[in-house]
Amino acid sequence: MLSIIPGNKISSLDSTYIKEEGISSWDLMERAASAFCNLLFEKLLMVPDDVFIFSGPGNNGGDGLAIARLLSLRGKKVSLIVFEQNQNCSKDYQINFEKLPSQVQVFRWDEFGFAFNDHDLIIDGIFGVGINRPVEGKYREVIEKLNEAKGIKIAIDIPSGIPSDSLLIGIAFKADYTFTFQFPKLALLFPEHAEYSGVIEVADIGIPDHFLEQFGENRYFLTGDDLKSLHLTFNRFSHKGDYGKVLLIGGSKGKVGAVLLASKAALRTGSGLVFALVPEDERLILQIGAPEVILANQDEIKGLQIFDALGVGPGWGQEIDISFYESLLKRYHKPLVIDADGLNLLSAHPRLIELVPNGSILTPHIKEFERMTGKVDHHLDRLQKARDFSEKHNVYLVLKGQFTSITCPDGRQFFNSSGNQYMATAGSGDVLTGMVTSFLGQGYPPLNAALCAVYHHGLAGELASETRLRGTIAGDIIESIPASFLKLGIA
Ligand SMILES: NC(=O)C1=CN([C@@H]2O[C@H](COP(=O)(O)OP(=O)(O)OC[C@H]3O[C@@H](n4cnc5c(N)ncnc54)[C@H](OP(=O)(O)O)[C@@H]3O)[C@@H](O)[C@H]2O)[C@H](O)CC1
């Protein structure tokens, strides 16, 4: 799994790695530049002929110079805009400057006209992870102009101005794409920076995971490559008991659909038996909506231990008998999944949090999370509060949003890479609840259940929205769960 390394450790990572590999820092920059160009030709349907590259004084600028050379060699008309005298720039910047082909036209920033067309390509190599103060002066002037300019805009490693691990102060380059090296920088995952980072693509520069791990701080980026090894395998002798017996509890007048969605999602994720407990009057809706689901009644659920996992909260409302919730938490001793009103009720009755079994998985969206932890100032604060909460209550916290984070009681934090904006639709969270509950019931350890569910949920959303875009609904995500397994080669 890709470790997310803090910006202030990246130069030690680089120097240790190049020493061990026996390569030069220029070689690594060359790898970065060619990985960038490869992504460019892979991700853009048409790479524009006119390319404008802005190179700052550090190695991000050095990358820009190397990219200028490589694109010029591939027949592009490249203009390079620089800010400093060569002798004030990094060593590899200077080497790459010497290597520029004569076809690359070089401008000083104050000699350049800043007139662009819609189909020009603008590449931002002004600052990378070495930024150490807000952008001012000539750099600010240029970035402001670029943000107003036409053209397709791509940031090298990180949009200039965004600090690698904290919140932007002042201005930054607004990219359509960010091609980031080896792993996404933490700040790229903050919702506050979405308008700057655009679509994030990771360019592999060949530094192995185990090497990154030594410099990481327990933060990881979850990708499709990680998924297969997290799954349990089943065979033709497996029977429905092996696939788990789960119980979903929730629903209220007008909101029984939430349990219906969660139940169907659990079935599509592979649960052997799905039971649902909803108010008496709402049972028929559920039974018609999903004949595969078994309706439980209050008496049956007295023997809660027969269930391999519980998913509590979808559509429950705030009006439930709180003593029932309390007794549920007291009687069930295995990890369970809590969502939606199950979480809101914990916020309203904080004493209940102490009863939540160790290793349970809580799946709040941002507002539910704030109800549990108090007001959050920004995403970094949220991530810290998630760590404090998980550790204190010994639970896994799945904080839903773009790059959903999964926080473990030991402080590890995983960021999901799958999913898109089309999943922001009613019931999408209920689908996730059903999926996590299903994996948990199949015998997955809580962390793997959360990781697999979050990744498949995102991928199913991507697949469902391929043809439906903004018309994607939660039911479509459910129907695409099997396709997500198929895509990852998981039987
Ligand atoms: N393993 C990898 O990921 C690799 C990444 N590469 C690229 O290298 C950059 C990081 O390069 P670095 O030289 O450390 O830093 P930057 O290029 O981002 O910028 C440093 C220079 O910028 C000056 N600086 C910093 N902040 C400001 C500011 N606000 N205003 C003006 N100038 C600023 C700083 O000067 P000082 O005045 O602070 O001394 C530096 O001159 C990484 O992002 C990748 O793109 C490698 O190419 C390969 C391996």
Ligand SMILES: [K+]
């Ligand atoms: K940049």
